[in-house]
Amino acid sequence: MSVVNLKEQVRCFHCSEICVNPDILSGNKHFCCIGCKAVYEILEENNLCRYYSLDKNPGLNQKKLDTEEKGRYSYLDDTNVISRLVNFSDSSSSIVNFTVPQIHCSSCIWLLENLHKLNHGIIYSEVNFLQKTVSVRFRQSEISLREVIELLVSVGYEPQISLDDLGTAHKFHSNRGLYYKIGIAGFCFGNIMLFSFPEYLAFETHLEHFYKQFFGLWNILLGAPVIFYSASDYFKSAWNGLKQRSINIDFPICLGLAVLFIRSVYEISSGTGPGFVDSMTGLIFFLLIGKVFQSKTYDALNFERNYKSYFPVSVTVKNDGKEKNIPVSKLSTGDRIIIRNNELVPADSILFLGNANIDYSFVTGESAPVLKVAGEIIYAGGRQLGSVIELEVIRTVSQSYLTQLWNKDAFAKNEENRFNSMVNIVGKYFTLVILTIAAFAFLFWMSTDIHTAINAFTAVLIIACPCGIALTSPFALGNAVRILGRNKFYLKNANVVERISKIDTIVFDKTGTITKAGDARVTFTGSMLTAYEQRLIKSIVRNSTHPLSSKIYDIIEPDELFEVKFFKESTGEGIEGIVDLNLVRLGAALFAADRNHILNYPEKKSPGPDTRVFVAINNHLKGYFTFCNIYRNGLDEVAESLQNDFDIYVLSGDNEGERENLARIFKDDEKLKFNQTPHQKLSFIEKLQDRDRKVMMIGDGLNDAGALRQSDVGVALSEDITNFSPACDAILDAASFSSLNRMIRFSRNTKTIIIISFIISIIYNIVGVAIAFQSAVSPMIAAILMPLSSVSVVLFTVLSTNFIGKRRGLI
């Protein structure tokens, strides 16, 4: 066997894939497939070859796309569908937003923003790189929506149009409101500082009374929009908390802010003092900055997807011998549908015609495709591999076996209400303690005089305003989200960090999560194959589209291939053909050779069923290929390291073929469950939670969707994060699987850091309250103490989360 030198191989000019067929040429450039070549030719024709000079081989592989199929987008001619997709439309032009997950480099941006050069009906197109969307404005009179989409497909950027988009209008996530508030708070804070400057420098004695009054009034005027507009979210949140009969952290903050403002207005209007408007606006400004810092979101990722975004938008229906594409949502029972190679079955249906070879791996977790014959039920979500099949729909999309999972209670629950964050719990007790102290101070000074009593009461509330606590958690969590994001572990929001830190049980899915999806280790058992025999096998499997064939093709070293004659593929049985005058058969045992041979063959060792492909050359049984799952890199270490602190379970929708291997990795055979349906997975999580377990579920497919949703932290593992992943709290890039244990530990440490900084800021508060209790706070001390405590606490949290991140090897 020869060692392959990758450098010698020709790579596709468009997508840099290795070119198997050297004949696909355009000019002197090689392409791996006709799709890539077609894209290149369109770009060359329109003088857009700059696409290739911005980034090297920027294109996307076009092999999987079936460009032949013309009627694919015909459902886009439906006015109903158009009106749901288009964002804005007037008499001459329309604007539509597409999600294009393939956007990945500057070449993509360049090409997609030059669409107007390809078709003059397009007025402009604008890419949002982080959200991976392109917004296109076009003249309906010159180009239809369908043509716009077909244009995008023709240059290799197929927009993602799913049932989800059709259901609701496009929502745009935007932070604009927060920016307005910060802008105004910052503006007012800065100016108030300027006007308060004379006070800080103790100029007040020299200051004329008129100016004192004037500056004071200005400060109130500037402070009013900050407290009434910029801080409005805090008041709303505190009020909502009260309505639900709970006190959250925003309540003491609002109490502090309100007292600050009222006392300032009183002091200034009565001429008794300069007020605290500067501290108040400063505090609100810092709080809002913390909010922006915490609200780090991953725009391109979608954490709310359900089955609707996985299923296709349209399906081909056969009616009176005519084929027509209709939206899947209009599918009704009794419809006859046509499913081609690599298409999804959108609704539960009965196989009517053709040989179905259904890949359920994403839906149920079974790794091997399932063979179905006419008359059998095929559940929605399966992907057909092989020839065209005809089905009759027996249940509509929303009533199908799999989609019914979404009718369960777990999906109706409001996620955020289930979780009471640590800050709010602290806030509740904090408020009670502070109110008690303030009341004591009031009563204590009451005996001297009422004026000092009110002074002390308000001073306690002002000084004890938990700004340190309120700032700690956004900065610590926000920083943790960033550090984890840099390690390709993307959290839905900052709360998830805290939830991860409480986890004590981890449940893994098998197929696609701890094993690599669509990848298998192939071993050959039997008599050694000669190089010539290997060439024969490689030649014949090249003609088959079956996934097992392509796996066998991949493991045999490349060599010159023979031409195959009389090739025949019997679905579910195997393939045969004459290769270089030899009869080669591959497939199920009975197919490959006659019964006697099989009986004489040594019994298989492993007790569970596994997948084998027998090989016979000229009717001599040579042996068989076995396909084992490949486990992700680092699984052993991750499992071993997590075992000490967590209960680990494995739920698999697959058969028990891998039980031995898994038992070796996870030590405990009891905690492995096989043949689990999506509903069983969900109820398994529920049972754990009934025993007061905090469960993290790590899964990848639709079959885990229920369990992901039910668990306290649902992590979706994904090979390509822009691809579909079910609704979850966090998305983990498969490449970072090996650092999962370190990331969970890091989240735990973050919680400890928050607790430490709580203690620090409470110490600040105690010192402050002690001074305030004596009714001896000068505005000077208050003005220094408040920002100082906040800034030092923020610095501590950010620096220590960075330090821990470094120690865990995450930075």
Next chain:
Amino acid sequence: MSVILLLIFFSMLVAGGFLLAFLWAVKNGQYDDQYTPSVRVLFDNDIATNHNQTSEVLKTSDVIKASNEKI
């Protein structure tokens, strides 16, 4: 001292102008996408504009030549 009032009035006017500019920028969507424009700006000065630049350089040099000849 009363000049201070005038100065404060003008400083607020200038600062308020910047605040309005910021609010306008946010409203206009300039803070919605903070990444793509940074890439776009690099290739909007496309080969085409490079051509323009070189031709402009040529033009100015032509002008210089012409003026030299006149002298």
